Structure formats: C-alpha cells, structure tokens
Amino acid sequence: xxxxxSADKIHSxxxxxxxxxxxxxxxxxxxxxxxxxxxxxxxxxxLLPNQVIRLAQLGMEEVLESNTLWLCASCLTCVTxxxxxxDLPRLMEALRVxxxxxxxxxxxxxxxxxxxxxxxxxxxxxxGYRKYVK
Amino acid sequence: xxxxxxxxxxxxxxxxxDYDSSARAVARALGFELxxxxxxxxxxxxxxxxxxxxxxxxxxxxxxxxxxxxxxxVVTLCAICFHVLRRAQALLARDRAMLERINWFTxxxxxxxxVVHFLEILRDEIGWEAxxxxxxxxxxxRLAPYYGCLLLRPHNEIGLDDPEQPTILHDLLRTLGAExxxxxxxxxxxxxxxxxxxxxxxxxxxxxxxxxARESGAQAIVTxxxxxxxxxxxxxxxxxxxxxxxxxxxxxxxxxxxxxxxVR
Numbered sequence: 001x002x003x004x005x006s007a008d009k010i011h012s013x014x015x016x017x018x019x020x021x022x023x024x025x026x027x028x029x030x031x032x033x034x035x036x037x038x039x040x041x042x043x044x045x046x047l048l049p050n051q052v053i054r055l056a057q058l059g060m061e062e063v064l065e066s067n068t069l070w071l072c073a074s075c076l077t078c079v080t081x082x083x084x085x086x087d088l089p090r091l092m093e094a095l096r097v098x099x100x101x102x103x104x105x106x107x108x109x110x111x112x113x114x115x116x117x118x119x120x121x122x123x124x125x126x127x128g129y130r131k132y133v134k
Numbered sequence: 135x136x137x138x139x140x141x142x143x144x145x146x147x148x149x150x151x152d153y154d155s156s157a158r159a160v161a162r163a164l165g166f167e168l169x170x171x172x173x174x175x176x177x178x179x180x181x182x183x184x185x186x187x188x189x190x191x192x193x194x195x196x197x198x199x200x201x202x203x204x205x206x207x208v209v210t211l212c213a214i215c216f217h218v219l220r221r222a223q224a225l226l227a228r229d230r231a232m233l234e235r236i237n238w239f240t241x242x243x244x245x246x247x248x249v250v251h252f253l254e255i256l257r258d259e260i261g262w263e264a265x266x267x268x269x270x271x272x273x274x275x276r277l278a279p280y281y282g283c284l285l286l287r288p289h290n291e292i293g294l295d296d297p298e299q300p301t302i303l304h305d306l307l308r309t310l311g312a313e314x315x316x317x318x319x320x321x322x323x324x325x326x327x328x329x330x331x332x333x334x335x336x337x338x339x340x341x342x343x344x345x346x347a348r349e350s351g352a353q354a355i356v357t358x359x360x361x362x363x364x365x366x367x368x369x370x371x372x373x374x375x376x377x378x379x380x381x382x383x384x385x386x387x388x389x390x391x392x393x394x395x396x397v398r
Contacts, residue, residue, distance in 0.1 A: 020185070020186070021184045021185060021186050022183070022184060022185070023185045040322050040323045040339055041323070041325075041328070041335065041339070044332075044335050044338075070331065070332075071328065071332065071335065073283075073323050073325060073326040073327065073328050074180075074183065074283075074326065075283040075287070075323035075326065076283055076284075076287035076288050077283070077287070077321075077322075077323065079287070079288055080287050080288065080289065080297050080298065087183075089183055090183045090184065092183075093182075093183035093184050094183075094184050097184050097187065106331060107330065107331055109330065112330065112333065113333070116329075116333055116368070119364070119368060120329070120330060120364070121145045121148075121149045121150065121360050121361060121364045122144040122145050122148060122149065122176075123143070123144060123145045123179045123212070123214055123360065123361055124327060124329055124330050124361055124364065125330060126144065126176060126178070126179040126180075127179040127180050127214070127326070127327040127330075127361075128327050128330035128331060130178065130179060130180040130190065131180060131327050131331075132327075132330075132331055
C-alpha cells in the first residue's frame, strides 16, 4: 500500500474530530504497543490497536476501513495498562462514531444463526444496536 | 428490615431471572429487602465513550432519576447496568454542563444518587465474617471466580476492586466454603457485544476462558454478569461443559435456601 504522509493530513479536521470526540491527545501515544500486547481480540484484527492510533496520528482516513474498530469490545484492558494514560477505547469509539455518522452500519441480526438469535439476552441486542448502528 | 432500592434491569427481569430471584432471597436471609424501583427502564446497556454523545446518557440518567425518587442510593446486580450507571453517576457529578443539558432535555431534576453493586453491600456493609455465620450448607466445590471487564474497569470510575488482581469474588466464595481456583483468564473479556456481530470470535474467546478454568481444576465458573454468563454458556452447547453460575445462586445454596441455587 502506498502511503502519503503530509502536514495537511496531520492537522486535518479528521484528526481534530477524533481528538474532540474522544477527549484524547493522539500524540500522547508513543507507540509502546502495550495495548496490543494485552488485547484479547487482537488475533482477529487486521491492524494492531497501536497501529490504529498511528494511522490516526497521521490523519489517515484509511483507518476507518480497518476491522479493528469493530472488533474492539471496549473491555478496557488497554486503558488500565497504558503507561501514558491514553484512553484507547475512547479513540476506538470516536472512530466508530465517525464511520457510523458517515452511514456505515455494522449489525445485521438476520445474518445470525436463528438458534443464537433466539437465545441472546436482551442486553446483548440493545448493546449491539448502540455500538454498531447509528 | 432494612430496605435498599434495587434496579434489576432488562435481562434480570427476563432471561437471568435466576440471578434476580436468588439475590432477593439471599438479601432477605441476610436481613435486608431489595425493593425494586417502582418505575424503571433500560439503562442503555452501553456507556458512551465519546464526549459529544449526550443522547446515550439520557437512558442512564433517567434510571438515576428514578432511583433518586427512592433514596440516596440504588443497588444493581447486572455488571453492565452497574458499569453504565456508576460511570454515568460519576460523569454527571463532575460535568455540571452535561447534567444541566440532560435535565433540560428530560425535564427531570436529577441531582445525584449513589450506585452500588450487591457485592459491595456484602463486603462493606455485612462483611465476610458476619456472612460466614449465615452459611448452613458450605459449598464443597472448586470454583473459578470470573470477573470479566465491566465490574472492574475503568478503575478510576468503578473502583470496586483492584482492576488487575481483584479478590472480592474470591473472598465471597471462600466465605461460602468453596475451594477457589485461580486461573489466568479471570479478568479477560468474554467478547461482550461481539456476540451479536461476530459470534465466532466471541465463542473463541469464551471457549479459551472455559478451557483455562477447567485446566485449573474448576467445576464451575462464577460470574456477576448476565452477558458473561450467556457468552460462556452458549458456546458449550454441543459439548460436556461446566456450569456458569451467578454468585447469588451459590449464596442461596450455601445459606440453605433450597431450590434457588439450582443449576439449570
């Protein structure tokens, strides 16, 4: 993949929107990788959690294509361990919200196996709609 | 008998009724009554992590207002309700502008209420020693305490226990007479809402947790969360599994409240 890094992107509205929405400073992350080391879902992700931050730091909107945003379960293990106090789940949610506000929808209950759909507890469905649909 | 306002939430009123009924019975046996809020609604099941999403705070604030009508505190059992309400309580206590904005929208004057988990009442108000005196049928099982995520994190707002090395479930289960098994997945995520989006991924996570508990010799896993309970139970449907029990079911057994702790 060809990557273009530019000062314009780094100072873009996209970066400002992520920071305002999450309340986090992207450049506070020094890429130590501790978040990725402890993430329980990391094996299924196409980008490591710290790589998502790196792309966001550089203002690269391609980050919205990553499945990592949607696999983050907001378990908050990373924020408990981040030596810089970066609240990564808030950054992930800010990116999800930007994608959702652009019209993305990530939940399709009809694609679930019917026996699972029948068995799901209410709070999983309510939570799913809040996390993956706008 | 002391009474404490109680918010059951959607899942304890339906699928997780055994969690609700065992907790109510245990409370009565310990000398207090869980009094369900007269009018309540869903807490929203997620705490909004963006700062510009006031819509998602309306549901939990309504619940907090409903609780305020009944007293200065409200007790919850569901780890997700607890997490959402405790964080909403903390946010509204420090963010005056947000509080006014939500109150303006709902037309309700929410001021402040304290959200507590049932486990905190056991530990901080009754105490393990006093609880031990109520144990009539000690639990003779090896149990794996499973905390998951939302009961513990983030520590600065939840503050129920150490976020990396919690002991509250360990202490409770030992008090009930059980042998407590330590296992490495005790605070690992069960997959949470991924179960409605990518069930194969959450099943993989869940089966790792269950396997780890079994390898450590556990005969059952103990939880405080109906979503963990489901996520760890459902993937075991086609195999010999181990039961995933609510801590209140084991308490009901130990206190001799027959039938309530029964494993379904």
